[in-house]
Every structure is written in structure tokens, then in C-alpha cells.
Amino acid sequence: MNEARNILQMVHPLDASTVWSRLSVEARTAAEEEPVLASFLNATVLHHDTFEAALSYRLAQKLSDNEMNAMLWRDVAMSAYAAEPEIVHAALEDMLAYYQRDPACKQLTQPFLYFKGFHAVQSYRVANWLYRQGRGSLAFYLQSRMSELFAIDINPAARLGKGLFIDHGHGIVIGETARVGDNVSMLHGVTLGGTGKDNEDRHPKIGNNVLIGAGAKILGNIKVGNGAKVAAGSVVLEEVPELCTVAGVPAKPVGKCCGNAAQTMDQKI
Structure with a gap:
């Protein structure tokens, strides 16, 4: 087992501060090892103070299009996280599930940055919150966008x-x-x-x-x-x-x- 996996096994799996700290360490190490990715890693992980801030930024990067820019999607995601912290809790458990169950997943940064299954589920979680708030039009727009991007179709309901x-x-x-x-x-x-x-x-x-x-x-x-x-x-x-x-x-x-x-x-x- 590598060092990161040993560290995660020694902490409570839902300790958001520990998971975020480990994610930041991985991103910082990757930026040093591969300078060409330094700007990307700084923007997506290292520039942010919390897991939810970084997650909202990453989702907004993926979801933005000509009709809904990244800033709008980020505001929507952060509103969901502020209203229901359980959504962030679920995202942390989802990310750890990838790390613990997928032998191809060597670091927490992999699902967070690259895995479309993880991105699709986190997009669904925001869409589900919108749907339950009575904002069906935007929820279904997000479902459509998610399906186009990730080839994964999850009804927001x-x-x-x-x-x-x-x-x-x-x-x-x-x-x-x-x-x-x-x-x-x-x-x-x-x-x-x-x-x-x-x-x-x-x-x-x-x-x-x-x-x-x-x-x-x-x-x-x-x-x-x-x-x-x-x-x-x-x-x-x-x-x-x-x-x-x-x-x-x-x-x-x-x-x-x-x-x-x-x-x-x-x-x-």
C-alpha cells in the first residue's frame, strides 16, 4: 500500500478536514512533479480553502456552456452545499468509495479531477437539490448537460x-x-x-x-x-x-x- 492509502486508513473516513488536507497534499506534489499541470492544479484545488469550494469550481469547469457559464454553475453548487451540508458529506463518501474500491485509483485527486462517474454523481446531487427546491427547469437542464458530457443519465428526481x-x-x-x-x-x-x-x-x-x-x-x-x-x-x-x-x-x-x-x-x- 502507498503512503496515502495508509494515512486514510488511520483516520475516520468522514473527516472532511483530513480528506481535504490529503487532497491538497496530493495536488501540491503533482504540481511539483509535473509543472505543466501546476496552473490547472492551483486553479482546481490549491487555490481553494475548502473541499466544497474546490468541488463547486471543478463541476462548474465541466458543466459550463454558452448558456450557463462557470460562474453561474458555481453559485448554484455553492448554494446547494450551504443549504444542505449533507450533499458535501455524500460527495466525500463517494470520493472515498472510488479510492477504496477501484484498484486503478491510486490517489484522491483522480476521482476528484478526472473520473466522469464521480463528476456525474456530484452533478446529480446538485440537480436533485434543485428539483426538491421546486426549480425543475434548471434541474432538468443540468440533467441534460450531464448526459451530454458524461454519457450518464440520472433523473434529478x-x-x-x-x-x-x-x-x-x-x-x-x-x-x-x-x-x-x-x-x-x-x-x-x-x-x-x-x-x-x-x-x-x-x-x-x-x-x-x-x-x-x-x-x-x-x-x-x-x-x-x-x-x-x-x-x-x-x-x-x-x-x-x-x-x-x-x-x-x-x-x-x-x-x-x-x-x-x-x-x-x-x-x-
Whole structure:
């Protein structure tokens, strides 16, 4: 294990000041090692005093376009963070989930600066806040912008828990009435969709600590229990019990799950 990983394991995972300090150290070290990135790292990380200030700046950089410039998006994000500090808390847990579950993630700066799954989820969290404030027009504009940028489509009315890890991210679709618990891991190509044109509650309800493999489709108002595992490429049309592994088209139970597959990313059936 590298030094940064050892340090994180010795502190409380939700200690925002410690995480921010570690992120700043990584950015400063990277700026010294690669001077061509120094201006970028100063603007995105080192210039800011808090995690939320840096996060709002990074999201604004990504989301800006001809209609909504970066300053406007930053004001929107900071308003969300000030009104609901839990959004920042969730972002910290999301970032740590990437660091802890993705072997390709060597430093906290990687998801914060570069991973589109992380950026998409943080954009969703702002859009969800807007939606709940009755600002649907801007929430849906943000959803559209997020989909264009990251190839990830999350309805702002969906409810996603903290500690969410979306690996690679490309092709994720999460519908309006979907619910996702805490500490869930999903890979690219996952759909949490409906089965028709019902106007009511029509999307899946995913429990805590669930692992959803690449390309899996979970359709309809069905529950996937805590600690379950959905194998890659499966089409799930029926309820999945807690601690159950399902696979196939349509998906059927194929065994028990240990309950921590979302953390270990163990995708074996």
C-alpha cells in the first residue's frame, strides 16, 4: 500500500478536514512533479480553502456552456452545499468509495479531477437539490448537460445514497422513481429502468451494499435487497432477496452473497 492509502486508513473516513488536507497534499506534489499541470492544479484545488469550494469550481469547469457559464454553475453548487451540508458529506463518501474500491485509483485527486462517474454523481446531487427546491427547469437542464458530457443519465428526481461508486460510468441510466441505498457499486452500462409507460412508481429500489455488474438491467418497481449481487449482463425483472446473487436473462438466483461484494468488487458468481 502507498503512503496515502495508509494515512486514510488511520483516520475516520468522514473527516472532511483530513480528506481535504490529503487532497491538497496530493495536488501540491503533482504540481511539483509535473509543472505543466501546476496552473490547472492551483486553479482546481490549491487555490481553494475548502473541499466544497474546490468541488463547486471543478463541476462548474465541466458543466459550463454558452448558456450557463462557470460562474453561474458555481453559485448554484455553492448554494446547494450551504443549504444542505449533507450533499458535501455524500460527495466525500463517494470520493472515498472510488479510492477504496477501484484498484486503478491510486490517489484522491483522480476521482476528484478526472473520473466522469464521480463528476456525474456530484452533478446529480446538485440537480436533485434543485428539483426538491421546486426549480425543475434548471434541474432538468443540468440533467441534460450531464448526459451530454458524461454519457450518464440520472433523473434529478431519483434518490441516490452516499458512498456510491460508478466504475467507468459510460451508459448508466437511472430513472425518475429509482432509489439507491448507501455504499452501492455499479459498473458501466447499468440501467435502473421502467417496463412501460406507467406514470407512478415504476423504477427499481436498490438496497445498501449492492453490487451491480456491467451491463445489468434492472427493470420495474422491484426491490434488490441489501448485500445482493447482480451479475454482469443480467436482466432483472423480479425481486432479489437480501444477500442473494442473481444472474442470467431473465435473472435467477444462483447462490448466496457475502454481503460485502460492493466493497470488495468481487464479481464472481
